[in-house]
Amino acid sequence: MLRYISRRLLYMLVSLFLIVTATFFLMRAVPGGPFSGEKKLPPEIEKNLNEYYGLDRPWYNQYFDYLVSVAKWDFGPSFKYKGQTVNDLINEGFPVSFFLGMEALLLAVSIGILLGIIAALNHNKWPDYGAMVFAVLGISVPSFIMASALQYFLAIKLELFPVARWESLQHTVLPALALAATPMAFIARLTRSSMLEVLSNDYIRTAKAKGLSKGQITVKHAIRNALLPVVTYLGPLSAGVLTGSFVIEKIFGIPGLGSQFVLSISNRDYTTIMGVTVFYSILLLAAVLLVDIAYGFIDPRIKLAGGKKGE
Amino acid sequence: MKKRLSLLFSLMLILSLFLAACGGFNKKDEAGDNKAGDKKSNVPQELRVNIKTEPFSLHPGLANDSTSGTVLRQTFEGLTVIKDGKPQLAAAESYEVSDDLKTYTFKLRDAKWTNGDPVTAQDFEYAWKWALDPKNQSQYAYQLYYIKNGQAYNEGKAKADDVGVKAIDDKTLQVTLENPTPYFLELTAFYTYYPVNSKIAQKNPNWYKNAGPDYTSNGPFKMVSWEHNNKIVLEKNENYWDAKNVKLTKIDMAMVNDDNTELSMFNNGELDWAGMPTGQLPTDSLPQLKKEGKLHVQPIAGTYWLKFNTEKPPFNNVNIRKALTYAIDRKALVENVTKGEQIPAMAAVPPTMFPENKKGYFKDNDVEKAKEYLQKGLQELGLKDVKDLPPITYSFNTNDAHAKIAQAIQDMWKKNLGINVKLENAEWNVYIDKLHSGDYQVGRMGWLGDFNDPINFLELFRDKKGGNNDTNWENPKYKQLLIDSQKQSDPEKRKQMLKDAEAILMDELPVAPVYFYTNTWVQKDNLKGVEVSGLGDVQFRWAYFE
Numbered sequence: 001m002l003r004y005i006s007r008r009l010l011y012m013l014v015s016l017f018l019i020v021t022a023t024f025f026l027m028r029a030v031p032g033g034p035f036s037g038e039k040k041l042p043p044e045i046e047k048n049l050n051e052y053y054g055l056d057r058p059w060y061n062q063y064f065d066y067l068v069s070v071a072k073w074d075f076g077p078s079f080k081y082k083g084q085t086v087n088d089l090i091n092e093g094f095p096v097s098f099f100l101g102m103e104a105l106l107l108a109v110s111i112g113i114l115l116g117i118i119a120a121l122n123h124n125k126w127p128d129y130g131a132m133v134f135a136v137l138g139i140s141v142p143s144f145i146m147a148s149a150l151q152y153f154l155a156i157k158l159e160l161f162p163v164a165r166w167e168s169l170q171h172t173v174l175p176a177l178a179l180a181a182t183p184m185a186f187i188a189r190l191t192r193s194s195m196l197e198v199l200s201n202d203y204i205r206t207a208k209a210k211g212l213s214k215g216q217i218t219v220k221h222a223i224r225n226a227l228l229p230v231v232t233y234l235g236p237l238s239a240g241v242l243t244g245s246f247v248i249e250k251i252f253g254i255p256g257l258g259s260q261f262v263l264s265i266s267n268r269d270y271t272t273i274m275g276v277t278v279f280y281s282i283l284l285l286a287a288v289l290l291v292d293i294a295y296g297f298i299d300p301r302i303k304l305a306g307g308k309k310g311e
Numbered sequence: 312m313k314k315r316l317s318l319l320f321s322l323m324l325i326l327s328l329f330l331a332a333c334g335g336f337n338k339k340d341e342a343g344d345n346k347a348g349d350k351k352s353n354v355p356q357e358l359r360v361n362i363k364t365e366p367f368s369l370h371p372g373l374a375n376d377s378t379s380g381t382v383l384r385q386t387f388e389g390l391t392v393i394k395d396g397k398p399q400l401a402a403a404e405s406y407e408v409s410d411d412l413k414t415y416t417f418k419l420r421d422a423k424w425t426n427g428d429p430v431t432a433q434d435f436e437y438a439w440k441w442a443l444d445p446k447n448q449s450q451y452a453y454q455l456y457y458i459k460n461g462q463a464y465n466e467g468k469a470k471a472d473d474v475g476v477k478a479i480d481d482k483t484l485q486v487t488l489e490n491p492t493p494y495f496l497e498l499t500a501f502y503t504y505y506p507v508n509s510k511i512a513q514k515n516p517n518w519y520k521n522a523g524p525d526y527t528s529n530g531p532f533k534m535v536s537w538e539h540n541n542k543i544v545l546e547k548n549e550n551y552w553d554a555k556n557v558k559l560t561k562i563d564m565a566m567v568n569d570d571n572t573e574l575s576m577f578n579n580g581e582l583d584w585a586g587m588p589t590g591q592l593p594t595d596s597l598p599q600l601k602k603e604g605k606l607h608v609q610p611i612a613g614t615y616w617l618k619f620n621t622e623k624p625p626f627n628n629v630n631i632r633k634a635l636t637y638a639i640d641r642k643a644l645v646e647n648v649t650k651g652e653q654i655p656a657m658a659a660v661p662p663t664m665f666p667e668n669k670k671g672y673f674k675d676n677d678v679e680k681a682k683e684y685l686q687k688g689l690q691e692l693g694l695k696d697v698k699d700l701p702p703i704t705y706s707f708n709t710n711d712a713h714a715k716i717a718q719a720i721q722d723m724w725k726k727n728l729g730i731n732v733k734l735e736n737a738e739w740n741v742y743i744d745k746l747h748s749g750d751y752q753v754g755r756m757g758w759l760g761d762f763n764d765p766i767n768f769l770e771l772f773r774d775k776k777g778g779n780n781d782t783n784w785e786n787p788k789y790k791q792l793l794i795d796s797q798k799q800s801d802p803e804k805r806k807q808m809l810k811d812a813e814a815i816l817m818d819e820l821p822v823a824p825v826y827f828y829t830n831t832w833v834q835k836d837n838l839k840g841v842e843v844s845g846l847g848d849v850q851f852r853w854a855y856f857e
Binding site: 030031032033035036037039040041042043044045048049052080081082083084088089092093148151152155156159162163164165166250251252253255259260266268 | 747
């Protein structure tokens, strides 16, 4: 197990290096720079700025310096927000995105699994159809429409929640719902189909023959096996949801990292682009690793390569 | 199992109801408070606005964007302030100008910083020199180039002591200018000219990065909290010299970068003001808001124009440029496409600066003349028919509004002149790069004035390589008029020179003006006294709720 993890960590470092390199060169290949604006700066001022930020130096120097600073976890000052470093932006933005993402994840997983199970247990009856209509809606309605609809109905018409901003727990409900809708629907469908498959297996019949109650069969035998695809999906999902969604953060005015990431690209805020990309990559790679490890616990049939029995 | 499930489900329902109920109660309480307040005519003087984004910097010397400007304008105060379109004395009590118009001597009034320190002439001298100091990387340092040796110091060619700003004593500030600058008192109201508390800044160079005891300002409001990318809260500054005339006790500035959300928040009572100049209304909502009588419209100093690359055929020919300019139906465009109550522009300088420019230099949608000029232009280019003219490329930065305008103009040129137009769009930074490097034929651009003087618009086209010219156009007579106007001390004569220059510009047409910008917004009915200047800047110091 340990050997497996250390090998995976090594792969992670290699992927990270490739990501950093590719991002660095792609970013520099895009026309425009952090100081180009509607009102062009006097050339002397621009030259001075380029010197200060080291943009006038040869690319290999900049690239090498960048690798060193990534290793030190110091991404440098933001171009777009004077006086703030990229580390500040990440430290302030990520907890917000993380909180919102956790809330959405919790909603998506709990309601999604619940709906899926209800649907599977009532196969081809009205709860099944109801849950699946709900799921199809959740998957097919884009998040920005879902967000606007939630704002319109729950905030303006019913006056249950505020329209936007990030102040109290109440403010978090609508964005979390909007963010959770698609994964919730996806999880519901996933749970339903794998649950149906599991329920038709021989060992369930055996369990029934042994005289176990339906509840016991469902909880002890069916759900555990049916959740495997959900766990697979959970890895990339949590990385995606926890890092924040640009659309949701923009619509609800949430000071998260997702909007910073997208805005930094249109601002050509080089340091922020790199910093947030590295941060995201690490999250994603870590999430995938965690899922692979979690497999081993949920499904004893899957053995991690390199692991020994009993380890 | 079924029982347990249903139990769980109902628990969740109850929980959600509970959450919902909390929301509902809070809201009612607020509404109740307001109503009670109305009766006692004791309305809470708390303003909630949206500033869309995190400001670049809240250091007056570093700020270079409208969001920072909006915040700084409330928290700081310059020597002058713009009210009713004219500069008025603010931190200065009086001033004298030398006969050659190059030396201004300001007497400061007794005023205090938010921490109680007196505002001194040294604070102004320190702030201006700080912004000009090349090692501080101020992108807007060039706003101070009017001061003697300002540019030289910023470019490392002069010493700080050579810069023409000097504190004679605590209350007297002497400013020497490079050239006579008739609009200098407009400039002193601009944020780059604000003072900085030199006692604090010398002790703590990071004073401006966050709200706190070291963030001191001298304006009507003080910043009490700044949550980056989320919100800024200002409160009335009790140390302000004119505090008795400041009625708002609190300004809450949200950073919500979505037009539709902003309007929804206003409709839901979460904002007291939605739209410009701090935010933006969704374009689709404007006709409806206008019909309901809620929309406020104010012309501002900005021009939307099409730049012609005068070095690329066929735009090296003035008659072709004229033909295209005359063949735009601006009235139809403004009424049916942009729908923001913009004013058709047949001149370069907005009517907020030259009121007579509402009429302009030529007739809108003059198709007859346009056709004549086209024929003439084609002949000069050696072409027989408009069919021989290769299709022209119209560039714009990727944006719905610009795309609609481009399609409308494409259609007008095709219909009125038979010219084929290709549309091409690019992401903003890419687009700007193309324009500045001359890699375009026709391209849209907007220009907003920094201060209230026509020179702001005219000097763009003074030098071929002027940085913001982009058209590669230059005219010796035009250039001379602008240079001479800087030295002219008689305001009437100076205005005439600028008008003459504009006439040349509108005859040669390196740019085709399309419309003058307007600010559109909605506001609470009982909010009064908000001052939106002709430049589109907002001041809340005189605002109050009735």
